[in-house]
Amino acid sequence: MPTNDTSRVKPERRRLVEILLGGGLIASVISFVYPILRYLVPPPVADLGGDEVVACKKGDLKPNSSKIFRFGNRPALLLLTAEGEYRALSATCTHLSCTVQYRNDLHQIWCACHNGLYDMNGRNVAGPPPRPLEVFQVNLRGDDVVVRRKQGA
Amino acid sequence: MWRNKTIWRYAWPGLLLCLAAVPALAQSTSTCLDCHATLDPPLQVTEQQFAADIHAQKGLTCASCHGGDPKLADMDAMSKKAGFRGKIEKKQIPELCGKCHSDGAYMRQYNPSLRTDQLAQYKTSVHGKLLAKGDLKVAVCTDCHGLHGLRPASDTRSQVHPLNVAKTCSRCHADAAYMKDHHIPTDQFAKYTTSVHFDALTVRGDLSAPTCTTCHGNHGAAPPGVDSVQNVCSNCHVFQSQLYEKSSHKAAFQRSALPGCMVCHGKHDISHPTDANLGAGPKAVCMQCHKPGDVCDQARVKILGNLTQLDDGIRGADQLLAAAEASGMEVSEARLEQDQARDALTKARVSIHRFRVDPVNQDVQAGMKIVAKNLQAGKDALRERDYRRMGLGVALLSIFMVLVGLRLYIGKMEQKAR
Amino acid sequence: MKLLQQAYDWLDERLDFKDLAAPLAKKTVPMHGRSYWYFLGGITLFLFMLQVCTGILLLLYYRPSAGEAFESVQYIMTRVQFGWLVRSIHSWAANLMIFTAFAHMFSVLFLKAYRKPRELTWVTGMLLLFLAMGFGFSGYLLPWNTLAFFATKVGTDIAGQVPVVGKWIMIFLRGGEEVTGATLTRFFGFHVAVLPGITTVLIAGHIFLVQRFGMSVPPEVEERWKAAPAEAREMKFFPSFFLRELMAWYIALAVLGALAALLPWELGTKADPFAPAPLGIKPEWYFLFMFQTLKLIPAKVWLVDGELLGILVFGAAGGLWVLLPFFDGAARGRGRRMILGAGIFALAFILVMTVYGYVAK
The missing domain is CATH 1.20.5 (Single alpha-helices involved in coiled-coils or other helix-helix interfaces)
Structure with missing residues (x-):
């Protein structure tokens, strides 16, 4: 120096x-x-999901029941039909964006806000909703029930 | 290609024949228009009107309603002998339309899912009853649906399309002079245009939002009775109705023959309810009946306090999150959660219709839990911001030290070199 | 300490540091009133190196697909410790680098440092400037947010207007007819592999040329020094100039740190290809002057499509700009005056149009 x-x-x-x-x-x-x-240092949560999310574990849902889970930044509805088939749909009502729910007595998806009804395929069948609910793809991967946005939609 | 010339030789006359048949065909259905298109109103029916008419599109002709035989020449077509009915008397119009529209077998050919009870319903309506008594000022089918050039209700240009219904009704019902003999108010339309329903229908473009016919019925139009108000509203407002059903107000209103929902919300000018409706100020509805200080008033104060608590909580968290966002922090997740708190507030406001403190309080507390979490997220974000700024301070200080050190070092080095 | 000395000696014995550093030790930098402009190239280089480092760090968490890109950047910003810092520095340094590159270009232009024998230095520099803009354009899309999505749509659309090859260029850039996830994958490839490769080679060439010819002295100063050789001043590149450059780098770091901590780069909302374009989409500021000009040109100029004309003019101007030094020799100083005029005009044009682009709706 x-x-x-x-x-x-x-x-x-x-x-x-x-x-x-x-x-x-x-x-x-x-x-x-x-x-x-x-x-x-890797953070404790591995990622924020994106267009694919694990909605629940196999066996978490009883037949003819449903749960709301977070998909991207909106709620989505996962339901297990009485026949044991998984369906996933957007849970945001197409009328005024309330969160819809599965009615196991009606076997339909119901919006409490203005009595809108959708069938299990998300089609608006009664009440104010102007459009069907968006339907997502459900896959089983090991024990995980994986929901993803449909390709090209 | 040109080897097929012979085919052309034979095809020519056939083609010409077809071309000639086209105007002939058109003539056979509407020779009426040849004259009526050129006449002055009210006898005028233009080609455009006829072409737009749903009945004409389905193959019906003038004669289907007016009788006569358009195949005959000139005025013979409109002779009694040809079955010509001329102008249909207003009084006969419902029955004439009903001849087809009430005939299930007939309508099935065109639109199997179309209802066929319009005439039966009409006879139960105020319009129908008055017409039967000989009152010709009331509405018949054509007054609402239009005459020639009639479009189906699903067509936005139809007078009975959801967006146009209120205007169509108001043509008579808002005309004080016209309604003079019937002794009913004429301010419904003016009031309706100030309502939340009108706003939803026209401004937000929600075609399912109620217009006149949603509550009064269309063909069977009549004011719903005091007892049926709740039923009508519950078509859309299910929860409110269910809660009200169990509440003490239901029985009390019934005893006093008060019209359910309308007691608090009004009818044609239903505005968006606010928490102020629960207050004691000018918009207060409770205090129209209740005395200050009684049990119900105390409950009202508690419910209002609950709602205000959540409302303020949400607003406070919003502000904090906005402040965090403004200083560049990522709080989109908490922002999203705020929607759930807002949902809880909406739910609490619906729970009011049970007129008890507990259900509202439950919803409010659920919302407050979410708000508290988001508030914490906002505080964490602001703390993180301060932490970043402190880190920046340390880094800047060390950078500054290096800069000063370097400057001094260079100065010394060059001084020495000289 | 002793071990360090041993290692040094071992290496020195084989590599002979003194001989290696000889050119550096000999290298000098002329000192005159405008010497401070010499720092700009170095700062740009430093920012590029910083981009490489932060870029590599971002690669650890970034996922280049339409389904995950936005979420992975959001993840970096919220979940990864100091992820906000790394990404904000990468974004801010990118903008700063383009700014210093432009400033470097104009300073070289006005100090006439492009003169013979430095024509090739200018050409490589201009190519590097274009590459920097390419970095900006491709990197802008990677977070897959609404603004970037539509800016890319508009940007590639403009490229598609070029006659004959335009359509092909657009499809090449987009990886299809539309801006989709395929575009994102492509842009990612350009941004982290293709462009860095080319840029590294060009930077090496650029620096080699700078070393080969030494620093240019502005002609006015040169004449003055020729008249009075005693006035000529210079400074050793190492350590005098290098330490000063180091100070400049530290200042750049301080500025970047402050920007990243006080104004973290925004993320916006996730791109939705089916949503209508938001109002007032604007490209990054360094494309704004072109964007604004294209908007101002009427739809038809004579018989030519206005936008096409604008693109052709910009293309021609860009091409001529690269070849600028070769006009310098033209007829007795006329070429030089022309270049000076063009430089002033270009600077004024860019400034006015950029400001106008910001103010205009």
């Missing part, structure tokens, strides 16, 4: 430069490296 030559520079001044430069360099490098190291 050229600073070893003290003939012209006062010692206190030399120390100041050393502290500023050395301390600053070390501190700044730490402030760059620390976030990167933290960044490399």
Whole structure:
């Protein structure tokens, strides 16, 4: 280091430069490296899903019952028919965006807000809803019931 | 290709014949229009009107209603001998339309799912009853559906399309001079246009929103009786009706012959209900009947307090999240959860119709739980923001130290080199 | 310490650091009133290196598919520790890099550093500028948000207007007739493999040329120095200039850190190909002057389609700009004055149109 030559520079001044430069360099490098190291630590949740989400485990639902799960940023409805078939649909009513529910007495999907009815395929069959509910694809992967948006829709 | 010339030689006359037949065919159905298109109203029926008419499209002709024989020349077509009925008397119109429209077997040929009870219903309506008594000022089929150029109700240009129904009714019902002899109010349309239902129908374009006929019936139009108000409203407002059914108000209103839902919500000018309706101010509805300080008033205060608590909670969380968002924090998840809190508030507002504190309180507490979570998310976001700024401060300070250090170092180095 | 010294000696024995560093030690930078413009190229280089580092970090979590891209960026922003910092720095540094690259280009133009023998340095630099814009265009789409989606739609649409090959270019860029998940995959490929590869080679060439010819001295200063050689000043590249450059890099870091912490880059809403285009879509600011100009040109100019004309003019101007140094030799200073005029005009045009683009609805 050229600073070893003290003939012209006062010692206190030399120390100041050393502290500023050395301390600053070390501190700044730490402030760059620390976030990167933290960044490399994988977070506890592996991902945010996207167009595919695990709605529940096999066996969580009894036949002729349903559950609401989060799909992207909207609620969706997973229902297990009395015949043991899984169906997944958007749970947002096409009328005024209330959350719909499965009525196991009617075997239909019902919106409580204005008495809208959809059949199990999401078709609007009675009441105000102007359009059918969006239908998602359900796959079984091991023990997971996986719901995904239909391709090309 | 041209080897087939012989085919052309034979095909020509046939083709010409076909072409000649086209105008002849048209003439056979509507020689009537040859004259009536050129006449002045009310005798005028234009080609366009005829072409737009659903009956004409299905193959019916003028003679189907008016009789006569359009195949005969000139005025012979409209002779008594040919069965010509001329202008249909207003009084006969419902029966004439009903001749086909009440005939299930006949209508099945055209539209099997179309109802055939219109005439029967009409006879039960105020219009039908008055017509039977000889009142010719009432509406008959053609007054609402139109005459020539009649379009089906699903056509947006039809006078009975959901968007046009209220206007069509108002043609008579908002005309004070016309309604003078009938002694009923004429402000329904004016009031309806201020209602939440009109807003839903016209502004939000929700064709399922109620218009006149949704509550009064169309062919059987009559005011619903006091006892049937709740039934009519419950077609859409199911929960409210179910809760009201169990409430103390149901029996009390019935005893006093009060018209259910309408007591608080009004009828044609139903506005979007607000929490102020539960208050004690000018919009208050409870205090029209209840005395200040009685048991019910105390419950009212509690319910209102509950709703206000959740409403304020949601607003507070919204503000906090907006503040976090404005400083660049990602809180979209909490924002989404806020919708659930809003749903809970809507549910609580529906639960009012049980007129008890507990159900409302339950919904409100469920909502408050969500709000508390979101509030926490907002606070966390703001704390995270402060943490970031502190980190930035540390980094900037160390960068600043390096800069000053470097500057001094360069200065010294170059001083020495010189 | 002793071990370090041993390792150093071992390497030195084989590589001979002194000989390696000889060109660096010899290299000098002329000192005059406008020396500070020399820093811009270095800052741009530093920002590029920063982009490579943060880009690699983002690759650890990013997923290039229409179904997952948005969510994975959202994941980086919310779940990954300091993910917001890495992504915000990547976004901000990208914009800053394009800005410094433009500034570098104009400073070279106005200081006339493109003169013989540095024509090739200019050409490689211009190509690098275009590549930087390509980086911006392709990277903008990767978060798969609404704004980026429609900006890409409009941008590739404009490319499709080019006569004869336009349609082909558009399909090549989009990976089909429409902007879809296929476009995203393609843009991802361009952004992380194709463009970085080409850019690295070109940067190496650019820097080699800079080293080969040394720093250019503006002609006015050169004349002055020729008249009075005693006035000529220079500074050693290493360590004097290098340390100063280091200071500039640190300042850039501070600015980036502050921007990332105080104004984290927004994510917007997930792209929905079937949603109607939002009002007032605007491209990134560095494309805005072109976008705004194309909007201003009337639909028909004489018999030519207005937009087509605009694209052709911009294409021609871009091509001429690359070849700018070759007009410098023309007839006794006339070429140089022309270039100066063109530079001033281009700068003014870009500034006015960019501001206009921001103000206009």
